[in-house]
Amino acid sequence: xxxxxxxxxxxxxxxxxxxxxxxxxxxxxxxxxxxxxxxxxxxxxxxxxxxxxxxxxxxxxxxxxxxxxxxxxxxxxxxxxxxxxxxxxxxxxxxxxxxxxxxxxxxxxxxxxxxxxxxxxxxxxxxxxxxxxxxxxxxxxxxxxxxxxxxxxxxxxxxxxxxxxxxxxxxxxxxxxxxxxxxxxxxxxxxxxxxxxxxxxxxxxxxxxxxxxxxxxxxxxxxxxxxxxxxxxxxxxxxxxxxxxxxxxxxxxxxxxxxxxxxxxxxxxxxxxxxxxxxxxxxxxxxxxxxxxxxxxxxxxxxxxxxxxxxxxxxxxxxxxxxxxxxxxxxxxxxxxxxxxxxxxxxxxxxxxxxxxxxxxxxxxxxxxxxxxxxxxxxxxxxxxxxxxxxxxxxxxxxxxxxxxxxxxxxxxxxxxxxxxxxxxxxxxxxxxxxxxxxxxxxxxxxxxxxxxxxxxxxxxxxxxxxxxxxxxxxxxxxxxxxxxxxxxxxxxxxxxxxxxxxxxx
Numbered sequence: 001x002x003x004x005x006x007x008x009x010x011x012x013x014x015x016x017x018x019x020x021x022x023x024x025x026x027x028x029x030x031x032x033x034x035x036x037x038x039x040x041x042x043x044x045x046x047x048x049x050x051x052x053x054x055x056x057x058x059x060x061x062x063x064x065x066x067x068x069x070x071x072x073x074x075x076x077x078x079x080x081x082x083x084x085x086x087x088x089x090x091x092x093x094x095x096x097x098x099x100x101x102x103x104x105x106x107x108x109x110x111x112x113x114x115x116x117x118x119x120x121x122x123x124x125x126x127x128x129x130x131x132x133x134x135x136x137x138x139x140x141x142x143x144x145x146x147x148x149x150x151x152x153x154x155x156x157x158x159x160x161x162x163x164x165x166x167x168x169x170x171x172x173x174x175x176x177x178x179x180x181x182x183x184x185x186x187x188x189x190x191x192x193x194x195x196x197x198x199x200x201x202x203x204x205x206x207x208x209x210x211x212x213x214x215x216x217x218x219x220x221x222x223x224x225x226x227x228x229x230x231x232x233x234x235x236x237x238x239x240x241x242x243x244x245x246x247x248x249x250x251x252x253x254x255x256x257x258x259x260x261x262x263x264x265x266x267x268x269x270x271x272x273x274x275x276x277x278x279x280x281x282x283x284x285x286x287x288x289x290x291x292x293x294x295x296x297x298x299x300x301x302x303x304x305x306x307x308x309x310x311x312x313x314x315x316x317x318x319x320x321x322x323x324x325x326x327x328x329x330x331x332x333x334x335x336x337x338x339x340x341x342x343x344x345x346x347x348x349x350x351x352x353x354x355x356x357x358x359x360x361x362x363x364x365x366x367x368x369x370x371x372x373x374x375x376x377x378x379x380x381x382x383x384x385x386x387x388x389x390x391x392x393x394x395x396x397x398x399x400x401x402x403x404x405x406x407x408x409x410x411x412x413x414x415x416x417x418x419x420x421x422x423x424x425x426x427x428x429x430x431x432x433x434x435x436x437x438x439x440x441x442x443x444x445x446x447x448x449x450x451x452x453x454x455x456x457x458x459x460x461x462x463x464x465x466x467x468x469x470x471x472x473x474x475x476x477x478x479x480x481x482x483x484x485x486x487x488x489x490x491x492x493x494x495x496x497x498x499x500x501x502x503x504x505x506x
Contacts, residue, residue, distance in 0.1 A: 006032040009073075009088055011095040011113070013103065014039075014057050015400065017064045018229055018273045020119055021096055027117045029094050035072040036093065037065055038083030044214045047390070050342075051205065051216035052224070052363035053397045058201045060227040060272050066197065067228070080106060088112070097125075100401040101321050120273050121313055122153060122306060128314040139419065140315065143168065146307030153278075155306055156285055156299060163288070164295045168303075172296040175249040176435050183258035184250060187242040189265045190235035194223050217342050217395065218360050225268045225364075225397055232266075232274035239264040240283050240293070248297030252368050254351075254436035259358050263366045264301065267398040270309070277305050304367075315410065315420060316402040324386065324405045328417030329468055331382040335391060342395065349456050350442035351432050352377055363397040368435065370396075375412030376426040380460030381501075382467070385415035423477040426464060429455035450490045450497055462488065463498040 010029035012021060014037070023031055039061060044054055065074040077083035080103075084093065090112055097118035098104050107113045118125060131148060132140055147167050150156060156163040178184070208214045226232040247262040255261065269275045281302045287293040316323075338346020342360035344353040355369040365374075370392070378388045389408040393399045410420030429446025433439040439446050444455040449462060465472060465482055472478040485491060 006030045007034070009034045009036045009091070009093045011036045011038070011084070011093050012064070012072075013095070013098055014061045015099055015271060016096055016120070016273045017060055018120070018232075018276060020276045021273055028096070028119065029116065033094070035068055036084075036087050037061060037072055037074045038080050038087070039074070039076045040078065040080045040083060041076070041208070041213070042079045044208070047394050048215050048217055049394045050218040050359075050363040050397065051220035052218055053394075053399070054205060054214075054216060055198070055201055055220050055223060056225055056227060056268060056363075056397050057272070058204070059198050059223060060274070062197045062201065063195070063228045081110075084110070084113075101316075102401070120270075120276065121310055122149060122277055123310055123314065125314070125317060128318065132314075132318055140318075141422075142307055142311045142420075145311050145314075146303060149306050149310060150302075153306070155281055156288070156295075156302055163299075169248070169296040169299045173248045173251050173300045175253065177250060177253040177255050177437060181255065182437075183255060184246060184261055186246050186262050187238075189243065189260050189263075190226070190231075190238035192223060192226055192228075192231045192235075198223055198227075217340070218363055221361060224362055225265065226274060227272075229274050232269035232272075235266060235269060236264075236275060236280060236283060239266065240287050244284060244287055244297055244301060245293040246297070248294065248300040251300050252435060254366075254368055254432075254438060256354050256436075256438055259362075259365060259369075261366065265364070267309075268364075270305070271398050271400055271403065277309065281306050312406045313402055315406045319406075319416075319419065323416065323419075324389065324409060326409050326416040326419075327385055328415055329382070329385075329413075329471070331379075331413070331415070332384055333382045335378075335383055335387050340391060347456075348443050350444075351436065351438035351457075354438055359395055363395065371412055371425055372427060372431065372435075375408065376457065377460070379413050379424060379426050380457070380464045382464075385409055385413040388413055418475070423475055424464075424472075426461060428458035428461040430458070432457060449488075450494050454494075454497065456501075459494055459498055462491070462494055466491065466495060 008030065010033040012035055022029060039058065065072050073087055075083040075087050077086060092112050092114065094114045094116055095107055096116050098107060107115055131145070150162065150167070202220065205220065209216065226235050243262045243264070247264070250261055251263070253261065266275060266280065270277060270280070284293070284298050284301050288295055288298040336346070342356055344357040344360065347353050351373050355365055355373045358365040358369070385408065389404050392408050393401060393404040406420060409415045411425060414421070414424040429439060429444070433446040445453045446455045446458060448454045449458045462485065465485055469482055469485065473482040488494065
């Protein structure tokens with residue numbers, strides 16, 4: 001029996017590239033199993049991905065195949081079905097639980113494929129389901145889940161109490177950028193060196209584009225994110241040794257001249273499976289226990305991985321496939337062309353233009369520009385949440401279906417009506433002005449809501465509250481904001497102004 005299992009090929013998807021996806025622990029493949037990888041070009045045809053994202057994924061897959069050598073069969077095909085048929089025919093194959101519902105449905109429909117438990121996360125599907133089901137009628141909240149993960153995995157704990165006596169140090173991590181600073185003055189993030197494999201990938205992408213086989217958006221500059229396990233570990237060390245200590249206080253701040261601030265830039269490595277979340281949070285905790293990083297920075301980083309990332313992964317599966325179709329606010333407006341093309345010149349709003357330029361040139365920006373500029377703008381203008389979700393999926397190097405469906409449908413666009421978060425995450429220009437240096441050079445004024453100088457975020461915020469007043473005034477966290485509408489002497493003028501905006505232009 002063991003001999004038969006060792007001969008069964010194991011299929012590695014392109015986001016299952018680390019060593020923790022191999023080996024027999026937790027129901028994994030046999031340690032001697034031959035391996036299969038399938039590069040399906042049809043995936044790139046179905047969506048117009050960011051060029052840097054396509055490059056990163058193909059580079060990571062081909063680098064991993066080169067590392068595995070003769071143990072892996074690397075098949076290039078149009079579809080996964082064709083690649084599987086070419087590699088094993090009708091023979092048996094194992095695969096770890098895929099990360100998207102489409103891929104899970106595919107492998108579930110193939111009788112020769114045996115699906116093994118998911119890897120790359122701290123909490124199993126069964127563990128989360130039990131935690132969620134045991135809550136009865138209570139809503140699922142990330143904060144409750146995060147505390148449970150901290151307790152069950154003994155993360156940042158002192159006995160049965162949270163380190164420092166508080167679970168949540170968000171209050172310490174909401175500082176605006178230092179006054180007058182153009183950057184945080186911290187060491188730069190890790191940058192990999194490209195290899196011959198990268199040159200090969202770039203040549204393939206160029207050829208496919210010339211042939212009209214695939215289309216991309218954005219730029220494919222020299223690769224900025226790790227494509228190998230070695231590079232990912234170097235990026236993790238660089239962050240924990242040189243950037244983690246300054247991460248916490250300004251993690252919600254934005255600077256035009258310093259788009260990375262002290263952020264880790266590890267999300268793509270985690271989502272490709274090059275890093276395991278346990279090693280990331282454990283290394284960060286060790287820096288606190290050794291006195292090399294303050295608790296607020298370490299807790300903020302641990303919260304991002306052990307709290308939010310884990311929660312998003314499990315919400316994606318727990319809420320079911322129809323969750324992606326949520327549209328509680330009834331938003332239907334199509335995304336304008338300048339936005340889908342990542343054209344920063346399509347808007348006069350400096351903050352939005354700056355962030356779109358970051359996405360266009362790198363395929364990345366940190367969580368506050370995503371949520372409070374890109375997502376907030378889409379929410380205020382009533383853009384179709386499913387189209388917004390697809391845009392985020394395609395445009396970011398770390399964007400996957402499981403990542404973006406809960407983050408955009410649930411948090412950014414409030415399209416689930418509050419199943420995942422307690423209120424919409426949106427604001428007027430005052431928040432952006434307080435948390436960034438982006439408003440100073442802008443032609444709009446964050447304090448102005450009507451007229452030529454009206455900030456599109458400030459005007460858009462009040463317009464959104466008015467449009468959904470009946471819903472929001474019954475939300476305890478929104479009541480005070482909604483009542484502010486009654487104090488606006490120029491509300492009618494503001495609403496007329498917003499009706500005149502064409503295609504969501506700022």
